[in-house]
Amino acid sequence: MSAVKAKILFFYFGDENFRYGVAQVYLHVLNGLDKSRFEPYLVVTGRLASPIHGLSEDVHVVELNKPGLKKSFFSYVATIRKIKPDVIVSAMEHPNAISVLARWLSGVKAKLILTSHGVLSARIAHMWRKKEGLIISTAVKVFYPFADHLVGVSRYVRDDLLKFTNKLPPSSVIYNPVFPERVGREILPAEKEKGLIVTSSRLAALKCIDEAVRALQYLDEGYRLVILGDGPEQARLQTLVGQLGLKPRVEFAGYVDDPFYWYRLAEILVLPSMWEGFGNVLIEAMSCGCQIVANSQAGAPSEVLCNGEYGFLYEGGNAESLANNVLKARSEPKDRQSLINYASEFTDVRVARQYEQLFDSLLMDA
Structure with a gap:
């Protein structure tokens, strides 16, 4: 029985x-x-x-x-x-x-x-x-x-x-x-697109996606940003992109069923949120070998990244600091296999x- x-x-x-x-x-x-x-x-x-x-x-x-x-x-x-x-x-x-x-x-x-x-x-x-x-x-x-x-x-x-x-x-x-056990084993990083930055979240004010957009002003034209997600801030963000003359370098992909497609392509994921209780996207992107740049003042991201062991932490509210850490992520990247191994635990x-x-x-x- x-x-x-x-x-x-x-x-x-x-x-x-x-x-x-x-x-x-x-x-x-x-x-x-x-x-x-x-x-x-x-x-x-x-x-x-x-x-x-x-x-x-x-x-x-x-x-x-x-x-x-x-x-x-x-x-x-x-x-x-x-x-x-x-x-x-x-x-x-x-x-x-x-x-x-x-x-x-x-x-x-x-x-x-x-x-x-x-x-x-x-x-x-x-x-x-x-x-x-x-x-x-x-x-x-x-x-x-x-x-x-x-x-x-x-x-x-x-x-x-x-x-x-x-x-x-x-x-x-x-x-x-963050993902099924089988996905954690099967996802492998593809050839990365040089200069491709991705951010992924609901487009709400507290996610501070505008900070990622503004950071592009401090990076050369070899960098572009893909924004994954939808929400109430989309129209304002699109207006900001136009005002800053960044339309050729910013893509709004909307909500996507398979964000891992972009994580496999991107070199860097940025998480500029004002605060996060955890930050699933950090682990998702890391599992594909992305370098991570996150707001050091957002709470849990610093904890999840082990205070910088698995990513780069910048001064929140400072787009130039975000840009500088993007440059550092490219010039002094974390070991990709270590990132993938760490992410596979979640x-x-x-x-x-x-x-x-x-x-x-x-x-x-x-």
Whole structure:
């Protein structure tokens, strides 16, 4: 007789496209879980525009078909009661607070893991109005202590939470899974295009893509920039490119399903973000032998790059400093094979095993 599988419920706030950030972390962890021991569920607050590309068929997907967290709350509670999970995994501040309440109201004695993917202090300072920031910081202080465990995607993220409450539950750091284990082995760098710089992110103000554009002014015409991603800042960035006379040297590629095509071609990836909880693109590009140039003041990138061992760190907000480090990355590059070997550690299976160990330890205490 086979052993009973532990039911693991991953709660995701979103709808339509399952693409950026938390969605990709969930995708890799769900795929990497040992399905002979765990039965994974993905509960989505909204309705997906299409089936999730690349998601294992062994993952049960439940769409609540509700707009927003408030309207999905009671459906979420009902779903917990129906599935009766052994462990609930939630991500980001709003859904985490809701998950604490939903577990309590459901009456199901599931273990609750809250995961933190962003730098809360930076989000409060730059993304939310003062009132909203106060609500979120209060929610963290009130609700987070009722979880069974907290996972930060970097030490920087976890330590930042301590600014808001000194009563965090037991915590650990689990770096993001970035690609399937097989991809980590199969991706090989192609012949690099000299002077090709790439940046990849959602085109939002906090990603500071304009800094990468401005840096081109300090580099000769042998350098060009390809911008991967879409978002609300695209029109402003296109206007800036025109104003600076850089149209022949900047390409907007939009959202691409296969960014590795560009990483294999590019010599350098730049990450000028104001802050990052982790920075998956660092590992993705590194796996293809790209040199990395990242903002030293963005939090986790310095940690992920081991304080410059695997990349170059520049003074954020200074386009000339970014350009100078691009030049340094070309003249004094990091050993390419060392970059590839380091990146190969960030696979779905390896990270899923870390989550499985956490599940096991929590369930042993149940």
